[in-house]
Amino acid sequence: MRHFHRHLTRSFTAVALACTLLVAAPASQAQAPQLPPPDATNPVTLQLMQGFPPPPDKLVRLANTLKYPNVRWAAQHLRELGPTATVWRGAAAPSALPAAPRALPDTLAFADGKGAPTTLADWQKATYTDALLVLHRGRVVYERYHIGMQPQQPHVLWSMSKSLVGLLVTELIQEGTIDANAPIPRYLPELASSAWADATVQQTLDMTTGVKYAENFADPTSGVFQYLAAAGLQPAPPGSNLAKSMAEHLPTVQKEGEHGTAFAYKSVDSEVLGWLLQRVTGKSYATLLSERIWSRLGTQEDAYVFADANGGQATSVGVNATLRDLGRLGEMLRSNGRFNGQQIVSPATIAELRKGADPALFSKAPGTAMRAGYSYHNQWWVPHDADGSFEAKGLMGQHIHINPAAELVVVKLSSHPVPNTAFTHALDRQAFAALAKAVR
Amino acid sequence: MRHFHRHLTRSFTAVALACTLLVAAPASQAQAPQLPPPDATNPVTLQLMQGFPPPPDKLVRLANTLKYPNVRWAAQHLRELGPTATVWRGAAAPSALPAAPRALPDTLAFADGKGAPTTLADWQKATYTDALLVLHRGRVVYERYHIGMQPQQPHVLWSMSKSLVGLLVTELIQEGTIDANAPIPRYLPELASSAWADATVQQTLDMTTGVKYAENFADPTSGVFQYLAAAGLQPAPPGSNLAKSMAEHLPTVQKEGEHGTAFAYKSVDSEVLGWLLQRVTGKSYATLLSERIWSRLGTQEDAYVFADANGGQATSVGVNATLRDLGRLGEMLRSNGRFNGQQIVSPATIAELRKGADPALFSKAPGTAMRAGYSYHNQWWVPHDADGSFEAKGLMGQHIHINPAAELVVVKLSSHPVPNTAFTHALDRQAFAALAKAVR
Numbered sequence: 001m002r003h004f005h006r007h008l009t010r011s012f013t014a015v016a017l018a019c020t021l022l023v024a025a026p027a028s029q030a031q032a033p034q035l036p037p038p039d040a041t042n043p044v045t046l047q048l049m050q051g052f053p054p055p056p057d058k059l060v061r062l063a064n065t066l067k068y069p070n071v072r073w074a075a076q077h078l079r080e081l082g083p084t085a086t087v088w089r090g091a092a093a094p095s096a097l098p099a100a101p102r103a104l105p106d107t108l109a110f111a112d113g114k115g116a117p118t119t120l121a122d123w124q125k126a127t128y129t130d131a132l133l134v135l136h137r138g139r140v141v142y143e144r145y146h147i148g149m150q151p152q153q154p155h156v157l158w159s160m161s162k163s164l165v166g167l168l169v170t171e172l173i174q175e176g177t178i179d180a181n182a183p184i185p186r187y188l189p190e191l192a193s194s195a196w197a198d199a200t201v202q203q204t205l206d207m208t209t210g211v212k213y214a215e216n217f218a219d220p221t222s223g224v225f226q227y228l229a230a231a232g233l234q235p236a237p238p239g240s241n242l243a244k245s246m247a248e249h250l251p252t253v254q255k256e257g258e259h260g261t262a263f264a265y266k267s268v269d270s271e272v273l274g275w276l277l278q279r280v281t282g283k284s285y286a287t288l289l290s291e292r293i294w295s296r297l298g299t300q301e302d303a304y305v306f307a308d309a310n311g312g313q314a315t316s317v318g319v320n321a322t323l324r325d326l327g328r329l330g331e332m333l334r335s336n337g338r339f340n341g342q343q344i345v346s347p348a349t350i351a352e353l354r355k356g357a358d359p360a361l362f363s364k365a366p367g368t369a370m371r372a373g374y375s376y377h378n379q380w381w382v383p384h385d386a387d388g389s390f391e392a393k394g395l396m397g398q399h400i401h402i403n404p405a406a407e408l409v410v411v412k413l414s415s416h417p418v419p420n421t422a423f424t425h426a427l428d429r430q431a432f433a434a435l436a437k438a439v440r
Numbered sequence: 441m442r443h444f445h446r447h448l449t450r451s452f453t454a455v456a457l458a459c460t461l462l463v464a465a466p467a468s469q470a471q472a473p474q475l476p477p478p479d480a481t482n483p484v485t486l487q488l489m490q491g492f493p494p495p496p497d498k499l500v501r502l503a504n505t506l507k508y509p510n511v512r513w514a515a516q517h518l519r520e521l522g523p524t525a526t527v528w529r530g531a532a533a534p535s536a537l538p539a540a541p542r543a544l545p546d547t548l549a550f551a552d553g554k555g556a557p558t559t560l561a562d563w564q565k566a567t568y569t570d571a572l573l574v575l576h577r578g579r580v581v582y583e584r585y586h587i588g589m590q591p592q593q594p595h596v597l598w599s600m601s602k603s604l605v606g607l608l609v610t611e612l613i614q615e616g617t618i619d620a621n622a623p624i625p626r627y628l629p630e631l632a633s634s635a636w637a638d639a640t641v642q643q644t645l646d647m648t649t650g651v652k653y654a655e656n657f658a659d660p661t662s663g664v665f666q667y668l669a670a671a672g673l674q675p676a677p678p679g680s681n682l683a684k685s686m687a688e689h690l691p692t693v694q695k696e697g698e699h700g701t702a703f704a705y706k707s708v709d710s711e712v713l714g715w716l717l718q719r720v721t722g723k724s725y726a727t728l729l730s731e732r733i734w735s736r737l738g739t740q741e742d743a744y745v746f747a748d749a750n751g752g753q754a755t756s757v758g759v760n761a762t763l764r765d766l767g768r769l770g771e772m773l774r775s776n777g778r779f780n781g782q783q784i785v786s787p788a789t790i791a792e793l794r795k796g797a798d799p800a801l802f803s804k805a806p807g808t809a810m811r812a813g814y815s816y817h818n819q820w821w822v823p824h825d826a827d828g829s830f831e832a833k834g835l836m837g838q839h840i841h842i843n844p845a846a847e848l849v850v851v852k853l854s855s856h857p858v859p860n861t862a863f864t865h866a867l868d869r870q871a872f873a874a875l876a877k878a879v880r
Contacts, residue, residue, distance in 0.1 A: 052718040053687035053750050061749070080523050080751055088592055091740070093533060152528055247493035278492040300531070302742060307520055309501070310493050 035417050038125050041069035044148040048073040063235050071396065072415040075130060075156045076149050078320055079304055082232060085286040085313055087294050087303035087321075095298025095340040097324055100139035110434030113426045123431045127397055127424045128416035130155060131323040135409040136439040138331050143323070147415075152301055154320035155413040158394030161305075161319040162270040166205060166379025167333075168288060169273050171349045173201070177280055180205070187276050190247070195255040196272055203259045204269045205378045206357045210257030213266050223253065227267060231317065232308035245310035246271050262364035263357075263376055267316040270379060274315020285313040297332060298340040299325040317394075323411055330400045330409035333390075354390050354404075356382030370425055387436065395419045399428065406436035475857050478565050481509035484588040488513040503675050511836065512855040515570060515596045516589050518760050519744055522672060525726040525753055527734050527743035527761075535738025535780040537764055537771075540579035550874030553866045563871045567837055567864045568856035570595060571763040575849040576879040578771050583763070592741055594760035595853040598834035601745075601759040602710040606645060606819025607773075608728060609713050611789045613641070617720055620645070627716050630687070635695040636712055643699045644709045645818045646797045650697030653706050663693065667707060671757065672748035685750035686711050702804035703797075703816055707756040710819060714755020725753040737772060738780040739765040757834075763851055770840045770849035773830075794830050794844075796822030810865055827876065835859045839868065846876035 043049070048058050048070065062081045065074040074081060106121035120142070124132055130149045134142035145151060157164075172178040178187070184196035184204060191197065195211040196204065203209050213223040229236035230249035236242045243249035253268055274285055281288055286305045294303055303325065306318030321329075332339035336347040357377035362368055375382050381391040387405035392398070397414025399421070410432055416423060483489070488498050488510065502521045505514040514521060546561035560582070564572055570589045574582035585591060597604075612618040618627070624636035624644060631637065635651040636644065643649050653663040669676035670689035676682045683689035693708055714725055721728055726745045734743055743765065746758030761769075772779035776787040797817035802808055815822050821831040827845035832838070837854025839861070850872055856863060 049751060052715060052724075053685060053752055059750060061751075079519070080525050080747055082523055083520050084524070085520050091592065152531065245493060275492060284492075310499060311489060311501075311520055312493055 036069065038128050041072055041128065041417070042147045043069065043073035049077070062233070066234070068417045069415070072128070072130070072147060075396070075413070075415045076153050078156050078306060078318075079154075083307040083311070084304045084320075085284065085307055085311075086290075087286045087305060087319070088290040089299040089302045089325075090290070090295030092295070092298060094300040095328060097135075097327060098139050100136060100141045102141070104134060104142045104435070104438055106144075108434065108438055110430055113430045118427075118430075120431070120434075123427065127412075127414055127427065129397070129412060129414045131411075131413045133323045133327045133409075133411040134435055134439075135327050135331055137407045138335070140327070141439060142435075145323070149413075151324060152322060154301065154303055154322055155398075156394075157319045157321060157326075157392075157398050158317050158396065159267070159270075160392040160394035160398045160400060161315060161317050162267075162379040163392035163400070164289065164293070164319060165270050165273045165277065165285075165315050167345065167349070167353065168277055168292060169201070169205060170352050170378050171292070171345045172277070172280065174346050174348050174352070178276070184272060184276070187279055188272070190251050191272065194251050195253050196250075197255070199259045201273075201276070204272055206361075207263055207265055207269050207376055207379075208260050208357075208361055209264075209266075209269055210255055210259050210261070211264070211266055211268060212254045212256035213268055223268070226252075230308060231271075231314045232306065233314065233317070245308045246312045246314070247275070247310060250275065261361070263362045263368075264365050265376070270316035271314075273379070274313070277315070278313075285315050289319070293329070293344065294325070296340065296342060296344045297325070297328045299328060301325060323413060326400060326411045326413075327409060330402055330411055333400075334402050334404055334407065334409050353378050353380045354382065354388060356380075356384055356390075359384060367420075367422065370422055389432075393421050395421065397421055397424060401428075401432050403432065403436050406440055408432075408436050408439055410435060476509065478568050481512055481568065481857070482587045483509065483513035489517070502673075506674070508857045509855070512568070512570070512587060515836070515853070515855045516593050518596050518746060519594075523747040523751070524744040524760075525724065525747055525751075526730075527726045527745060527759070528730040529739040529742050529765075530730070530735030532735070532738060534740040535768060537575075537767060538579050540576060540581045542581070544574060544582045544875070544878055546584075548874065548878055550870055553870045558867075558870075560871070560874075563867065567852075567854055567867065569837070569852060569854045571851075571853045573763045573767045573849075573851040574875055574879075575767050575771055577847045578775070580767075581879060582875075585763070589853075591764060592762060594741065594743055594762055595838075596757075596834075597759045597761060597766075597832075597838055598757050598836065599707070599710075600832040600834035600838045600840060601755060601757050602707070602819040603832035603840070604729065604733070604759060605710050605713045605717065605725075605755050607785065607789070607793065608717055608732060609641070609645060610792050610818050611732070611785045612717070612720065614786050614788050614792070618716070624712060624716065627719055628712070630691050631712065634691050635693050636690075637695070639699045641713075641716070644712055646801075647703055647705055647709050647816055647819075648700050648797075648801055649704075649706075649709055650695055650699050650701070651704070651706055651708060652694045652696035653708055663708070666692075670748060671711075671754045672746065673754065673757070685748045686752045686754070687715070687750065690715065701801070703802045703808075704805050705816070710756035711754075713819070714753065717755070718753075725755050729759070733769070733784065734765070736780065736782060736784045737765070737768045739768060741765060763853060766840060766851045766853075767849060770842055770851055773840075774842050774844055774847065774849050793818050793820045794822065794828060796820075796824055796830075799824060807860075807862065810862055829872075833861050835861065837861055837864060841868075841872050843872065843876050846880055848872075848876050848879055850875060 049060050060070045060073050108120040112118040131145045173180045180202040181200050184199050185192040199209045226242050228234040229242040230246045301322045303321040305313040332344050336350050337345040357375040359375045362375045373384050381393050383389050387403045389403045392400040397416045399412040401410040489500050500510045500513050548560040552558040571585045613620045620642040621640050624639050625632040639649045666682050668674040669682040670686045741762045743761040745753040747753050772784050776790050777785040797815040799815045802815045813824050821833050823829050827843045829843045832840040837856045839852040841850040
């Protein structure tokens with residue numbers, strides 16, 4: 001245990017970074033005082049992982065992935081750092097993703113929300129963007145790749161992975177395979193003595209479970225350290241006896257407070273749902289995603305999921321996919337579940353995702369003030385705006401923003417130095433509004 | 441060091457299995473006295489890695505991969521056990537691999553070489569086959585998958601990976617980028633004090649280097665343990681200070697005997713060539729394979745390469761690819777480098793691979809008696825038979841057999857309990873001859 005503490009002290013910076021990006025950090029943490037200039041964090045010009053072998057100071061490994069800016073390289077190369085499972089694209093030809101007759105220019109101007117003008121190009125640079133895709137009525141109006149990212153490269157989704165879990169659970173509820181009001185142990189008896197003993201599927205979907213799971217990275221006993229080690233996303237400190245897989249970890253997580261009374265963002269809820277999906281269907285998460293979504297969208301590339309030490313798949317944060325394939329996903333969601341000539345998920349599922357939950361429960365969580373009016377429902381973020389928007393979000397700036405009224409889909413993949421997407425939330429909302437206005 | 445010895449004793453069986461499969465074991469080891477019946481080693485019926493999570497006794501991890509029959513599961517799932525890099529198939533549609541008008545039957549009969557009759561189906565079962573593809577004039581005359589393997593699943597090639605390295609080095613020699621007669625340190629100064637200090641590229645290609653590298657798995661100090669740990673293919677014993685990457689390991693390997701006087705099979709020669717390729721081109725091995733071969737063949741699926749702890753790619757044994765894509769590769773080789781409407785490698789490269797080396801040097805190596813008349817040239821096995829055949833081979837029964845006279849390509853992927861392919865060599869030769877006769 002002494003060794004464990006020593007290790008934690010040493011890797012404090014790295015782990016601190018990790019944690020806020022997995023969770024909705026308090027607003028006070030959202031503004032980092034000194035950020036590295038975006039140009040100084042480009043892994044290509046920094047020559048990270050270049051050379052055979054790369055020099056020791058340019059090596060990015062799992063243990064130093066979260067030391068900025070290493071994560072800018074790792075976000076495009078996660079499979080090179082550990083075990084992964086294929087989400088097969090299927091054998092059919094990719095579906096069309098045609099260019100629109102008129103593209104949006106880099107110079108598209110809008111107000112940054114603080115009284116200054118900005119542009120589409122400047123917004124991307126200011127938010128450490130790796131790739132950006134904008135679709136209007138299913139046609140590409142804007143597509144850019146930065147810092148060496150290639151169109152065929154899967155990029156880590158971090159917590160946007162949760163929204164894929166939510167989509168599949170919602171669909172299985174619609175199909176009658178899962179009962180939203182059932183307690184979790186009906187499907188996962190392993191959790192009968194855990195926090196989820198009396199939590200329903202719906203509470204877990206909405207993250208209103210009462211779970212003792214502080215994401216406090218200043219405290220070495222905080223649940224987040226156990227979570228990272230169990231997911232295989234960070235090496236367990238040598239000598240520690242942390243659970244080495246999610247299936248070992250989740251049954252040890254205990255209840256705190258009451259279920260259903262307040263939103264609190266926690267990745268373990270999503271891992272429970274991922275486990276539930278696999279138990280109910282008898283299929284691995286990667287297989288499910290392939291059979292139900294990826295192969296039917298007509299994606300261009302395989303996606304993949306990061307795996308833990310027992311081969312368990314990191315359903316809450318571990319999916320990696322290309323920009324254009326996420327565009328296809330977004331377009332399917334915008335089109336009430338229809339894409340590539342077929343109904344991929346039911347319209348009722350999309351309606352359920354879009355309807356959101358109670359913003360009053362959402363606002364009880366610390367750090368949600370800047371997202372006033374939002375709710376979190378079935379693992380999707382819902383702004384409750386006039387356009388009926390709904391969103392997937394992941395740490396360091398992953399976004400799928402769907403605006404049905406404007407017939408708009410925006411996919412933004414980023415690797416910014418402040419983990420929480422709250423860092424750029426106000427500016428991103430300005431940009432999404434400007435894009436909606438530009439295509440209307 | 442004490443701990444290291446204890447570990448080795450414990451994992452003796454697993455490692456013993458590992459080693460012979462990477463090398464050409466003496467003939468005396470080729471016959472295992474008691475083999476498990478093929479039906480008793482099917483990972484699907486054994487329920488290996490099934491369930492969420494799999495029960496502890498059904499878990500396959502890198503550390504127990506080589507404990508038979510775990511490797512039968514692992515051969516189809518290597519990316520789920522560690523870091524890997526994508527060999528991208530490219531963006532174009534897959535090339536055609538049409539069915540022949542008449543397929544070969546499972547009942548195709550031939551003599552097993554020991555005086556008994558056998559069939560195509562029985563040969564596959566007796567040799568623990570995972571998948572088999574037979575092409576005649578580029579058309580599929582036979583295609584089967586066993587023990588749960590799917591057509592889209594990459595299968596580990598083990599030492600067939602070496603033949604891909606040899607193909608690329610030969611092509612770069614033909615192009616004038618690499619000088620076959622240059623000493624290795626001209627390109628890799630890191631090896632100036634190693635076994636390769638005065639070895640030429642050609643000697644390394646033909647494995648006639650004199651390298652102190654016993655593949656003796658009864659001796660814990662044998663080079664093969666260092667090789668496995670450096671490649672990332674087996675965890676380094678806890679407490680050992682073995683090199684953790686190939687780039688650290690190769691410079692420590694020392695000379696023994698004289699270069700150019702005898703063949704001796706050793707994976708480290710192939711790793712030197714893989715390093716050479718990357719140094720000379722400035723591209724990773726996975727990128728080179730994609731750009732020069734995989735994307736141009738019009739493959740159906742991405743391939744991938746296993747990576748070591750520093751992201752170095754295991755060029756000698758770490759490539760994984762699908763059956764049909766290996767069929768495309770074999771057909772390109774049979775067709776003097778032409779496939780998918782383009783010249784992919786030069787006819788001179790194919791001619792060089794086919795010409796073989798001096799069988800007299802080959803026969804000096806122990807265990808080569810049953811392959812009398814063969815030579816090993818530019819990482820390809822050449823039987824010097826009347827049909828001009830040439831072959832790639834990998835442990836546990838990986839084969840690409842190309843018979844230009846019969847216009848035949850056979851790809852066989854297996855996971856048999858005796859590592860060395862010598863185990864089934866005589867029977868495989870009978871089968872290849874029967875297939876050539878059947879299509880003629």
